[in-house]
Amino acid sequence: MSFVLLLHIVFTQQVVNAFFYEQYGKVLVFAGLNVLMFPVALWIYRRERNVRDEGEG
Amino acid sequence: MMEQDQEKRDRNGSRVPYDEDNYTHNIRKDNERNLDRRSFLKTMAGAAGVFAISTLPWGAIAAKYLVNPSKRTYPVKKLAALDAMKAGDAIEFVYPGEHDTALLVRLSDQEFKAYHNACTHLKCPVFWSKEKDELVCPCHHGLFDVHTGKPTAGPPRRPLPEIELSIENGAVYATGVKRYEA
Numbered sequence: 001m002s003f004v005l006l007l008h009i010v011f012t013q014q015v016v017n018a019f020f021y022e023q024y025g026k027v028l029v030f031a032g033l034n035v036l037m038f039p040v041a042l043w044i045y046r047r048e049r050n051v052r053d054e055g056e057g
Numbered sequence: 058m059m060e061q062d063q064e065k066r067d068r069n070g071s072r073v074p075y076d077e078d079n080y081t082h083n084i085r086k087d088n089e090r091n092l093d094r095r096s097f098l099k100t101m102a103g104a105a106g107v108f109a110i111s112t113l114p115w116g117a118i119a120a121k122y123l124v125n126p127s128k129r130t131y132p133v134k135k136l137a138a139l140d141a142m143k144a145g146d147a148i149e150f151v152y153p154g155e156h157d158t159a160l161l162v163r164l165s166d167q168e169f170k171a172y173h174n175a176c177t178h179l180k181c182p183v184f185w186s187k188e189k190d191e192l193v194c195p196c197h198h199g200l201f202d203v204h205t206g207k208p209t210a211g212p213p214r215r216p217l218p219e220i221e222l223s224i225e226n227g228a229v230y231a232t233g234v235k236r237y238e239a
Contacts, residue, residue: 001101004101005104005105005108008105008108009108011108011112012108012111015115018119019115019118019119022237024120024123025123027115027119028119028123030112031112031116031119034108034109035112035113035116037105037108038108038109041101041102041106042105044098045099048095048098049095049098
């Protein structure tokens, strides 16, 4: 999960950088990646929650 | 015997429940559940969502530019008359906005170069040094090649943004800013 968040930070930084240098294709790629990362984060969260529920019985 | 039956109190008047010497009874555990594994992960997922949403406006603006690649238009501005500058001279001007200071250098009779003169290191103003034949940033001794705008020495690593020029009717005009690719 921390790794996902790290990727978010990196992608956001790349988006802003690419935008500054007017490389709009790159902006779209990283913005898309950033949006795609959110379901991944959600999936990890759900998986962890379910593991815990099972553990608690 | 009497002493043991009495409720024990420490120096601050707090009750000492057990006759123990490790003093763990005064550790408050009431807020323990506020930072358990699940809420931590929930916070992380929420932060991920914030990141995802925060990049959407950037993406939207970028998509707009990609779909409609209207080239930014710049005003045409007269900088100097040809006979007002000798070869090796430089003048300062602002273009396109009033805070975008720039430098026009006459290299030879027909060769002019103009760059935004904010150093790409820490935005110090860059000057034209006729003796050194280079653009000099006095703050940290950054040097730029006057023909290309590329840095040749010192801390700057990116070139100066170049301004497009045209020479018409005996005067130099600024017509635009070159697309910055670095």
